[in-house]
Amino acid sequence: MLSKKATCKSHGQDSSYFLGWQEYDKNPFDPVANPSGIIQMGLAENQLSFDLLESWIARNQEISGFKKIFRELALFQDYHGLPVFKKELAAYMSEIRQNKVKFDPNKVVLTAGATSANETLMFCLAEPGEAFLIPTPYYPGFDRDLKWRTGVEIIPVHCHSSNNFRITDSSLEEAYKQAQNLQLKVKGIFITNPSNPLGTTLTINELNLIINFAINQDIHIVSDEIYTGTVFDSPRFISIIELISSKEESKNIWSRVHVVSSLSKDLGVPGFRIGMIYSNNDTLLAAATKMSSFGLISSQTQYLMSKILGDKKFIRNYVKENRRRLRNRQKILVCGLKKVGIRCLKGNSGLFCWVDMRLVLKSDTFEAEMEVWREIIGEYLINVCPGSSCHCVEPGWFRVCFANMAKQTLELAVARIQALVINFNAT
Numbered sequence: 001m002l003s004k005k006a007t008c009k010s011h012g013q014d015s016s017y018f019l020g021w022q023e024y025d026k027n028p029f030d031p032v033a034n035p036s037g038i039i040q041m042g043l044a045e046n047q048l049s050f051d052l053l054e055s056w057i058a059r060n061q062e063i064s065g066f067k068k069i070f071r072e073l074a075l076f077q078d079y080h081g082l083p084v085f086k087k088e089l090a091a092y093m094s095e096i097r098q099n100k101v102k103f104d105p106n107k108v109v110l111t112a113g114a115t116s117a118n119e120t121l122m123f124c125l126a127e128p129g130e131a132f133l134i135p136t137p138y139y140p141g142f143d144r145d146l147k148w149r150t151g152v153e154i155i156p157v158h159c160h161s162s163n164n165f166r167i168t169d170s171s172l173e174e175a176y177k178q179a180q181n182l183q184l185k186v187k188g189i190f191i192t193n194p195s196n197p198l199g200t201t202l203t204i205n206e207l208n209l210i211i212n213f214a215i216n217q218d219i220h221i222v223s224d225e226i227y228t229g230t231v232f233d234s235p236r237f238i239s240i241i242e243l244i245s246s247k248e249e250s251k252n253i254w255s256r257v258h259v260v261s262s263l264s265k266d267l268g269v270p271g272f273r274i275g276m277i278y279s280n281n282d283t284l285l286a287a288a289t290k291m292s293s294f295g296l297i298s299s300q301t302q303y304l305m306s307k308i309l310g311d312k313k314f315i316r317n318y319v320k321e322n323r324r325r326l327r328n329r330q331k332i333l334v335c336g337l338k339k340v341g342i343r344c345l346k347g348n349s350g351l352f353c354w355v356d357m358r359l360v361l362k363s364d365t366f367e368a369e370m371e372v373w374r375e376i377i378g379e380y381l382i383n384v385c386p387g388s389s390c391h392c393v394e395p396g397w398f399r400v401c402f403a404n405m406a407k408q409t410l411e412l413a414v415a416r417i418q419a420l421v422i423n424f425n426a427t
């Protein structure tokens, strides 16, 4: 009945990443109404600094009530977006990169979240059946966002625990060879910096490898930098555009580097659907701007956010305080798990830890990983994201989110994971 496009399996809806959410929805934890419900640790949401945004809104009722400007906002908007919003968004993107990169509002394309930005880039840069290389483990939503409607193929660049999941020359070469064996033309490499699910930033060495690789193979680089504002610890974040702007020999790749960002993670407003593409490629900018009419940000949201982002003092304070809160939360999780011998990859960013649960695996297989995942959700009432759904090649790793719940809930979740490990050791 339906088209092949609509029913195509590459959406990834049956992945344990989405199945875990369904389980959670059947029995969600609530400290008062349902204390024995499932705690959601599979959702990379930031709820730690809502109070700051709420108090800004309370202080600025005239703006947030849209009283004077209702008619103007309600009328038709063109797909270029409100100029004042683009200006403030560009300034914010520079600010969270410590002003090491200057964003030009004329090179920004607005999209409905990073989801839409990533898909738009795939539409613009590759034909159906062409490929992008993506380091693993990666955000499970990419199978849907990059492949499903565009027909673009993903070739994994496999990274390993032996070097803390760093990207190497040989892993890039191997992936490129795999694409050639499959007779797929490689159009680019897609990186996530800071990484979801690793919670780490890419090193200068990795970024240089990627830039040189893209120059040699004459391909694009897409850098999803949606977690930039969540970097709470050293080493500091380095954007790919900071690096290419500082190098003379990188000038010939200038027009093939495209950055994606959004306000979903650092400002914790995924429901507002605010995303962007940033590029130095005029042809790409023109095509992506035309495409953005399929996923615009409402003018009401643009207006409100232009005022919030325009309050520089507030934003500077927000970014600093939010980072401090994230650092504290991550510490609770890392220290709690360490007490029962569970190690997390050393992270400096993100809303999650990449947790090594190999200790509780009955065998070194993905079947054993799924068994542990089912036990965690069914008996210990926590939804986490198994590494296999992030295309990790080593069984036993899990992404565990820490920023979408109250501190007491996180402490309870840690106690539940500790109980799992203690009970496993006792059997």
Ligand SMILES: Cc1ncc(COP(=O)(O)O)c(C=O)c1O
Residues within 6 Å of the ligand: 044, 112, 113, 114, 115, 116, 139, 141, 192, 196, 224, 226, 262, 263, 264, 270, 274, 275
């Ligand atoms: C790496 C990455 N890119 C994109 C997205 C989608 O973000 P948005 O809510 O802005 O569409 C996510 C969401 O989790 C993500 O982790």
